[in-house]
Amino acid sequence: MLLWLLAFVVVPSAILFVYSFCERDELGRVVFSFTWENYQRVFDPIYLRIFVRSIGYAALTTAICIVAGFPVAYFIGRAGEAWRNRLLLLVMVPFWTSFLIRTYAWITILKQEGLLNAVLQSLPFGLGPWDLLYTPTAVVIGLVYAYLPFMILPIYGSVEKLDGALIEAAHDLGAGPLRVFPAVILPLTLPGIAAGTLLVFVPAIAMFAITDLMGGARVPLIGNVIQNQFLQARDWPFGAALGVVFMALFAATYWALLRFRAREDSIG
Amino acid sequence: MPSTAAPRLRPPSGLRLLQFGLGGWTALVLLFFYLPIVVLVAYSFNASRLNVVWEGFTFEWYRSVWANGPLLQAARNSLVIACATTVLAVVLGTLGAWLLHRYRFRAGRSIETLAAIPMVMPEILMGISLLVFFATISLPLGFGTVIIGHVTFSFPFVLIAVQARLRGLDPALEEAALDLGATPAQAFWLVTIPCLRPAIVAGALMAFTLSWDELIVTFFTADAASATLPLRVFGMAKVGLNPTLNALSAIFVVATAALVAFAAYVRRLNR
Numbered sequence: 001m002l003l004w005l006l007a008f009v010v011v012p013s014a015i016l017f018v019y020s021f022c023e024r025d026e027l028g029r030v031v032f033s034f035t036w037e038n039y040q041r042v043f044d045p046i047y048l049r050i051f052v053r054s055i056g057y058a059a060l061t062t063a064i065c066i067v068a069g070f071p072v073a074y075f076i077g078r079a080g081e082a083w084r085n086r087l088l089l090l091v092m093v094p095f096w097t098s099f100l101i102r103t104y105a106w107i108t109i110l111k112q113e114g115l116l117n118a119v120l121q122s123l124p125f126g127l128g129p130w131d132l133l134y135t136p137t138a139v140v141i142g143l144v145y146a147y148l149p150f151m152i153l154p155i156y157g158s159v160e161k162l163d164g165a166l167i168e169a170a171h172d173l174g175a176g177p178l179r180v181f182p183a184v185i186l187p188l189t190l191p192g193i194a195a196g197t198l199l200v201f202v203p204a205i206a207m208f209a210i211t212d213l214m215g216g217a218r219v220p221l222i223g224n225v226i227q228n229q230f231l232q233a234r235d236w237p238f239g240a241a242l243g244v245v246f247m248a249l250f251a252a253t254y255w256a257l258l259r260f261r262a263r264e265d266s267i268g
Numbered sequence: 269m270p271s272t273a274a275p276r277l278r279p280p281s282g283l284r285l286l287q288f289g290l291g292g293w294t295a296l297v298l299l300f301f302y303l304p305i306v307v308l309v310a311y312s313f314n315a316s317r318l319n320v321v322w323e324g325f326t327f328e329w330y331r332s333v334w335a336n337g338p339l340l341q342a343a344r345n346s347l348v349i350a351c352a353t354t355v356l357a358v359v360l361g362t363l364g365a366w367l368l369h370r371y372r373f374r375a376g377r378s379i380e381t382l383a384a385i386p387m388v389m390p391e392i393l394m395g396i397s398l399l400v401f402f403a404t405i406s407l408p409l410g411f412g413t414v415i416i417g418h419v420t421f422s423f424p425f426v427l428i429a430v431q432a433r434l435r436g437l438d439p440a441l442e443e444a445a446l447d448l449g450a451t452p453a454q455a456f457w458l459v460t461i462p463c464l465r466p467a468i469v470a471g472a473l474m475a476f477t478l479s480w481d482e483l484i485v486t487f488f489t490a491d492a493a494s495a496t497l498p499l500r501v502f503g504m505a506k507v508g509l510n511p512t513l514n515a516l517s518a519i520f521v522v523a524t525a526a527l528v529a530f531a532a533y534v535r536r537l538n539r
Contacts, residue, residue, distance in 0.1 A: 002364075002379060004420070008398065008401070009420060011401060012400065013393075015404050030403075071289075071293045075287075087298075091301075094302070098520055098524070100502055101521065102304065104505045105304035108311055177283060198388060209484065230488065239396060247393055254385075
């Protein structure tokens with residue numbers, strides 16, 4: 001097992017790191033040498049902007065997922081046993097359904113001559129048709145739709161462990177819901193929110209399949225650029241450099257989360 | 269509205285209202301989850317090729333799935349890859365969990381952290397690093413490379429499931445087997461493995477579903493002959509709407525729902 005991890009996780013990552021310092025010849029073959037050029041290109045304003053935009057989209061997606069998902073996770077977590085299992089199953093089905101199919105479903109709805117515009121135009125308000133597909137809005141809808149279950153389930157895990165007596169005690173001591181939430185519920189479910197953030201934020205940064213389907217080529221995010229360097233542009237060293245920078249970003253997030261978890265454990 | 273979630277004590281009226289709001293919001297989110305899927309399935313029966321206006325009921329698109337050679341080939345590829353992945357992931361995950369449990373390595377914690385990385389690592393990073401790795405050792409892309417990729421991100425899920433089960437296992441069972449004259453191999457095979465079976469089944473289901481649905485790692489590690497179903501679906505969906513794809517998706521949704529229900533059933537048996 002350890003061998004497998006070394007061979008197919010550690011070594012490939014190391015090779016990626018090495019490639020990021022290489023050059024390529026005019027045929028797109030990788031030439032082993034040492035250059036900082038790829039990294040200089042990563043920090044070129046064009047790519048920097050794409051990086052920042054990708055992080056912005058991912059952050060917006062994560063924020064929407066937390067705000068929309070928390071009440072659901074909380075409701076399910078505090079529901080009676082029978083309802084809890086039923087509702088959980090209802091969240092599990094989309095969780096397990098291929099994100100590709102779920103994204104595709106939105107194309108039918110958002111398309112110019114699609115369902116949403118048909119409904120809007122049949123209303124008497126003179127709305128639409130709106131150009132919805134292949135817009136930033138569509139990308140965010142696609143990302144939220146794909147990742148919301150990944151936020152709900154870990155938060156649910158935290159809510160389920162939450163001792164109801166603590167909330168009751170707070171109520172008995174005269175705290176209203178507005179006070180109990182920031183003082184009791186939020187701190188105790190923070191580990192779930194943090195886990196959900198890792199599951200949503202990091203993958204959403206580079207999810208090129210959803211941006212491809214919902215954004216067309218109009219909203220390039222970092223995942224699309226990386227994928228493009230490896231397939232169409234065949235500039236592997238530059239793609240590798242982008243990958244390494246993204247890897248550093250991922251590692252930082254993951255490490256921060258592990259630290260946070262370790263601190264929670266030592267307190268709890 | 270489901271309002272069975274009342275706390276044990278009689279809540280103040282403000283809380284009742286809050287409870288109601290939470291329930292309503294949950295219903296809305298579930299609607300948001302399911303409405304697109306319902307639309308998708310409904311349109312798979314639509315006679316219109318353009319898939320916008322309802323023109324009547326048809327099974328034609330299901331027939332066209334059945335007649336689509338590349339799609340069926342991709343489905344076969346996916347099945348082969350998912351089965352191979354499941355077997356390898358179960359073996360690797362179970363052995364790994366057992367070794368970590370049995371022999372408390374000094375580096376145990378670090379190994380566990382390392383094993384968790386493939387689960388959380390963005391798939392695109394795993395995809396490109398495997399791609400450069402296979403290129404470096406000049407291993408041609410194909411079924412082998414896809415399966416390696418899939419096993420790498422799925423076996424940690426088996427490992428975690430089995431590890432959780434091992435922790436709850438009474439070590440006296442294995443010791444009793446050894447006292448009664450079983451060899452360590454017999455004790456492992458006849459006592460430990462049967463005890464772990466629920467976790468192994470759950471892990472196997474997980475590995476199979478993950479492999480069956482995976483797009484990104486496959487994207488970088490497959491060649492044309494080993495293209496999986498998600499890869500084909502992605503190619504088709506990029507072009508735009510296609511009623512054949514709706515029919516295929518509908519089949520997928522039903523299969524997934526059945527699988528989730530089965531997994532829930534297995535979980536209940538575990539209790």
